[in-house]
Amino acid sequence: MRVNMPITQTERTFPASERLISTTDLNSHITYCNDAFVTLSGFTREELIGQPHNLVRHPDMPASVFAHMWETIKQGKPWMGVVKNRSKQGDYYWVSAYVTAVYENGRIVGYESVRSLPTRDQVRRADALYTRLRVGKSSVSATSTAAYHLVRQLPMILCALALAAGVYLLDDLPSIIMIPIVMVVLGGFLEMRQRRSIRNTLEEHP
Structure with missing residues (x-):
């Protein structure tokens, strides 16, 4: 799993009305990103396009979360989850992600991720869950x-x-x-x- 470093303890956030949107090809390389995503990520659009989407993955995220996501979306099913991302400067930001397959002529040709601002309670529960997963414990006590x-x-x-x-x-x-x-x-x-x-x-x- 890709490990993006360094990291800081500074949290970034964004307005609840905004949506961070990006699309990828089948190999998870970014093909589109909207202005809100570019701004919050700290990368330029040129630095994002063509790069693997895990460029913004935070090292606190357990690999099993993304394994479940890929297993789900490859079947054409939508996936939703709270995700901790890393900006270019190492700051972190939480998103509530909704990932769906993109179809052309009945075939999956890529994926779209629409992220909104999660509630603090959702962040708290996700953080506790991911802490358990990182130390090898079950997701449920x-x-x-x-x-x-x-x-x-x-x-x-x-x-x-x-x-x-x-x-x-x-x-x-x-x-x-x-x-x-x-x-x-x-x-x-x-x-x-x-x-x-x-x-x-x-x-x-x-």
């Missing part, structure tokens, strides 16, 4: 993974506890029969709520 599986199993756990309590406390058969019915309904509701939460997360971070 063990605690989060355990909590996720616990929530998924919660309906079954509740059913088991309720059935055990019902059999112990209730004497009449109709009441005992109603317990699993109520628990199935409750379990279905909890599962539906979990699925909605997952769907909302995916929509927020496609």
Whole structure:
């Protein structure tokens, strides 16, 4: 992976209304860049055109992020992510990138990247994720993974506890029969709520 040095601890930013736009060929060489991208990058347009797009890659970015991006866009699917870039002077700037394939006659001939200003919360989460990836850890902490599986199993756990309590406390058969019915309904509701939460997360971070 290309390592661009030196780097500084100075952050650059740009107006939320601006979009940094560039296109590349299939080999990631820049074929177009708009004025906003040229200005923020610190390079001249002549220094950018024809160069690999990783010219602006910051060394803090894990290689696995770009591997996932290339795997996605080569299939013709759009990719979105928060990326830390490096300017010519070594300063850094964060972008929310949306990368899509460019087609001609039904074939992919290049790629276009449109970058907007991410929120500070998006930057914070991306920075934490990339720090974990750089040190070889999973993108999701063990605690989060355990909590996720616990929530998924919660309906079954509740059913088991309720059935055990019902059999112990209730004497009449109709009441005992109603317990699993109520628990199935409750379990279905909890599962539906979990699925909605997952769907909302995916929509927020496609």
